[in-house]
Amino acid sequence: MAIETGITAVAGLKVGHFTDTRRPTGCTVILCEQGMVAGVDVRGAAPGTRETDLLRPENTVDRVHAILLSGGSAFGLDAASGVMRWLAERGHGLRVGPACVPIVPAAVLFDLWLGDPRVTPDADAGYAACEAARAAPPAQGSVGAGSGASVGKLFGPERAMKGGIGTAAVCVDGITVAAMVAVNAVGDVIDPATGQLLAGARDAQGRLLGSAQAMLHGLLPARLLNGSATTIGVVATDAMLGKAQACKLAQMSHDGLARSINPVHTPSDGDVMFALASGGSGRSADLTLLGTLAAEVTAQAVLNAVRHAVGLPGLPAAAELSATIAP
Numbered sequence: 001m002a003i004e005t006g007i008t009a010v011a012g013l014k015v016g017h018f019t020d021t022r023r024p025t026g027c028t029v030i031l032c033e034q035g036m037v038a039g040v041d042v043r044g045a046a047p048g049t050r051e052t053d054l055l056r057p058e059n060t061v062d063r064v065h066a067i068l069l070s071g072g073s074a075f076g077l078d079a080a081s082g083v084m085r086w087l088a089e090r091g092h093g094l095r096v097g098p099a100c101v102p103i104v105p106a107a108v109l110f111d112l113w114l115g116d117p118r119v120t121p122d123a124d125a126g127y128a129a130c131e132a133a134r135a136a137p138p139a140q141g142s143v144g145a146g147s148g149a150s151v152g153k154l155f156g157p158e159r160a161m162k163g164g165i166g167t168a169a170v171c172v173d174g175i176t177v178a179a180m181v182a183v184n185a186v187g188d189v190i191d192p193a194t195g196q197l198l199a200g201a202r203d204a205q206g207r208l209l210g211s212a213q214a215m216l217h218g219l220l221p222a223r224l225l226n227g228s229a230t231t232i233g234v235v236a237t238d239a240m241l242g243k244a245q246a247c248k249l250a251q252m253s254h255d256g257l258a259r260s261i262n263p264v265h266t267p268s269d270g271d272v273m274f275a276l277a278s279g280g281s282g283r284s285a286d287l288t289l290l291g292t293l294a295a296e297v298t299a300q301a302v303l304n305a306v307r308h309a310v311g312l313p314g315l316p317a318a319a320e321l322s323a324t325i326a327p
Contacts, residue, residue, distance in 0.1 A: 006169055008137060011280045018144060024142070025111050036277060037243055041247060042271070045266065048073060055247065068107075069106070069107060069144070072108060079123060081126065109229070109231070154201050158314070159201045165181065177237045177294050186229040188261070212263065231257055237276070239281055241277035246276070246277050252292070
């Protein structure tokens with residue numbers, strides 16, 4: 001098993017971030033200009049998405065040209081229009097008679113409580129993310145869609161910590177599986193290998209609390225607005241997959257969220273995972289193997305997101321706190 005640098009370890013993918021300087025928000029594009037087979041699985045109860053019905057296995061179009069992850073809640077879906085414009089200007093898209101229509105599914109997370117909520121990623125932001133896209137290892141932490149991400153909001157945002165965006169990849173038997181995840185969860189982030197709590201809800205003294213354990217001991221969660229959180233991401237592989245298999249890969253990648261975020265898929269989370277398959281390895285692979293690897297790299301991407309995050313006033317990052325659970 002060889003550990004690679006991130007989602008761009010899958011040949012044919014480029015990643016670009018747009019980070020807004022006016023308030024903590026932004027967007028991230030995963031470009032595959034020549035088209036890749038795609039699937040999706042939506043688990044959260046409050047999703048904000050675009051073009052996900054198109055990715056259902058029974059529907060016609062099976063290839064996409066980019067995936068957009070964005071802050072700004074539903075307003076951030078506008079950034080996908082800029083991605084479409086960038087792709088169309090370069091002749092990338094689905095040929096429909098005389099027209100070229102780029103296919104750009106998207107998902108958004110809620111970060112409107114940080115700064116001026118009128119500032120959200122728009123079409124120009126999506127275009128700028130495409131301009132910044134490279135095949136090099138992408139930046140992680142408080143950039144792009146992870147700029148305004150936070151975690152540990154179960155007992156109120158005043159007890160939360162900084163989330164972010166992370167990536168990870170693995171190569172097994174010549175096939176690469178990778179993930180990129182923007183982590184903005186209601187729940188805490190936990191290292192599944194050690195059980196260590198990395199980031200999440202804090203007590204009145206600012207120490208890590210352990211949300212699930214706190215609830216087991218009778219501490220009741222705050223009344224949260226639906227859609228006030230959300231973890232969104234992409235898993236990708238160079239194996240050869242069909243559309244239904246890509247949807248299954250996206251489905252199995254959610255196990256990585258369940259291992260590293262607790263609680264997850266809540267009424268306030270709109271958790272969405274996309275899957276991309278380039279076929280660039282020229283090989284098919286057992287879907288059980290691919291799905292197992294997808295869950296592993298998804299969990300690692302979640303951990304990398306909070307480990308690379310940079311704190312904001314009143315919203316500390318994991319690197320600023322000792323990972324000691326409050327008694």
